[in-house]
Amino acid sequence: MPLLATACAVGPDYRAPALAVPPAWHGPLQGGLHTTVPPAAELARWWERLDDPLLSRLIDEAVANNLDVKLAQARLREARARYGLAVAERYPALNARAAVNRNRSSDEMSQGNGRAVETWSAQLDANWELDLFGGLRRAQEAAAATLDAEQEALRDTRVSLLAEVALGYVEARGFQARLALARGSLATQDETWQITRWRHQAGLTTQLDEDQARFNLEQTRAQLPALQQGLAQSKQRLAVLLGRAPGELSELDQPAAIPHLPATVAVGIPADTLRQRPDLRRAERQLAAATAQVGVASAAAYPDVSLSGTLGLQALSGGRLLRSSAGLYALGASVGQVVFDAGRVRHNIEVQNALQQQAQLNYQSAVLTALRDVEGALVAYAEEQNRGVALREAVTAAQGAADLASSQYQAGLVDFQAVLDTQRSLLSLQDQLSQSEAAAVSNLVRLYKALGGGWDAAAAKGG
Numbered sequence: 001m002p003l004l005a006t007a008c009a010v011g012p013d014y015r016a017p018a019l020a021v022p023p024a025w026h027g028p029l030q031g032g033l034h035t036t037v038p039p040a041a042e043l044a045r046w047w048e049r050l051d052d053p054l055l056s057r058l059i060d061e062a063v064a065n066n067l068d069v070k071l072a073q074a075r076l077r078e079a080r081a082r083y084g085l086a087v088a089e090r091y092p093a094l095n096a097r098a099a100v101n102r103n104r105s106s107d108e109m110s111q112g113n114g115r116a117v118e119t120w121s122a123q124l125d126a127n128w129e130l131d132l133f134g135g136l137r138r139a140q141e142a143a144a145a146t147l148d149a150e151q152e153a154l155r156d157t158r159v160s161l162l163a164e165v166a167l168g169y170v171e172a173r174g175f176q177a178r179l180a181l182a183r184g185s186l187a188t189q190d191e192t193w194q195i196t197r198w199r200h201q202a203g204l205t206t207q208l209d210e211d212q213a214r215f216n217l218e219q220t221r222a223q224l225p226a227l228q229q230g231l232a233q234s235k236q237r238l239a240v241l242l243g244r245a246p247g248e249l250s251e252l253d254q255p256a257a258i259p260h261l262p263a264t265v266a267v268g269i270p271a272d273t274l275r276q277r278p279d280l281r282r283a284e285r286q287l288a289a290a291t292a293q294v295g296v297a298s299a300a301a302y303p304d305v306s307l308s309g310t311l312g313l314q315a316l317s318g319g320r321l322l323r324s325s326a327g328l329y330a331l332g333a334s335v336g337q338v339v340f341d342a343g344r345v346r347h348n349i350e351v352q353n354a355l356q357q358q359a360q361l362n363y364q365s366a367v368l369t370a371l372r373d374v375e376g377a378l379v380a381y382a383e384e385q386n387r388g389v390a391l392r393e394a395v396t397a398a399q400g401a402a403d404l405a406s407s408q409y410q411a412g413l414v415d416f417q418a419v420l421d422t423q424r425s426l427l428s429l430q431d432q433l434s435q436s437e438a439a440a441v442s443n444l445v446r447l448y449k450a451l452g453g454g455w456d457a458a459a460a461k462g463g
Helices: 002-006 040-044 046-050 053-065 067-088 135-201 207-221 223-241 270-276 278-299 344-410 416-450
Strands: 093-104 116-130 304-315 327-336
Touching: 040 046, 046 053, 046 135, 046 416, 053 067, 053 135, 067 135, 135 207, 135 223, 135 278, 135 416, 207 223, 207 416, 270 344, 278 344, 344 416
Parallel strands: none
Antiparallel strands: 093 116, 116 304, 304 327
C-alpha cells in the first residue's frame, strides 16, 4: 500500500495556459456602453433588459424545448456516465458465484466404476489492476475534463440559442414595422393618385402626372410581398428554434414595436469575457483532457501489475458446504510488459502529443476569436446608434419636405415631380430608420452573445 500511495502518474501534469489579454477594449464605448462588470443575474438573463414580455416567454420555451439543447443534454449525460466508468476502473472488481454440478464419468474412463458426483460451490473472485504508473488516474482526469467540456458545450448551445431566438424575434418585429410603414405610404400615395386624377379630369394637369402617381403607388405596393415573405420566414425559423413546426407561431400574428434599447450596457473588460464565454471554457477543458490522454498513452509503455484472488466454499453436498473443511482460497499476482509492438505505444504517444498541441492552438484561436467578436459587436452597436440619430433627423426633414411639396402642388406652385421625389425619399428614409432600429437591437443581442451572456456561472452544474 505505501507503494500505491507514493506512485506517480506518468505524462505531463496539466496547467491552464497563461494568455496575454488586453486590459481594455479598443472599440468605442458609446451609446451607453461602459466597462463596469455586469451583474451575474443581468448577464444571465440579458434579454429581460429589452423589456419585452413575449420575447422572455419565447426564450423560456426555447430553453425547454429546443432540440439542440436536448441533444447537448444527452451528450452531457453520456460524458457523466463515461466519467463514472473511468472512476470504476480504479477499484477492484468483485464477482460472486454459486454453482451446483452433477457429473458422471464413462465406465470406460473409470474402469467400470463410473458414478455420478455432485459438487456444490460458492465463491467470491476479485481482480485489481494496480495503477502504479497512473494510467488509470490519467484516464479519470481525461474523463473529468471531458465531462466539464460537455457541460460548457451545453452552456454554449444555450448562449447561441438565446441569441438566435432574440435575433429572430427582432427581425420579425422589424419586418412588421417596415410593412406598417409601406402600407401607410401606400395609403398616402393612393390619396395623391386620387388628387392627380381629379386634377387631370379638371384639366389642371396632364396625363403624365396621373401616370407618375400611379407608378409611384404600384412601386410601393410591389414592396409588400417581399416584406411579407421575410416576415413569414422569420416566424418559421423562430418556430423551429422553439421546437415547434413551422407555421405554428401565432403569438407574432399581432404586430408590435421593435424592442427598445436599454439606456446603459455594462460590458466589463476582456478578462471578464474569457471567464464567462462557454466556448472558451470548453476549449480549455478539451486541452486538459488532451493533456491527460498523453499520460494514458505514456503509461502503456510501463509494466501493468494485477492482483487476483478467490475465496469460497466447495463440497460434495449442500449440507457439507458450511463445514470448515469446505473452505478454499487462491491468491495471485501478474506482471505484464510489452516486449515488441512494432512501435505502437511510441506512435500512440506521438499522436496524443500532437492532439494536445492541436487543442492548445484551438484554445488560443478561440480566445482571439472571442476578443474579435466583442470588439466587432462594440463597434457595430455604437455606430448603428449614430446612424439611427442621423436617420431620425433625415426623416423629420423629409416629412416636412413631403408635406410642403404636396401642399404646394395642390396650390399649383410646383410640378408633380417634386411630390414624387419627396414621397420616395420619405419612404426610403423611414424604411432605413426601421431597419436601423432593428439592427441596433440585433447588435446588442450579438454583443451579449459575444460576452457569453445567457447562463449564470454561480448556478448549479447542469444549467
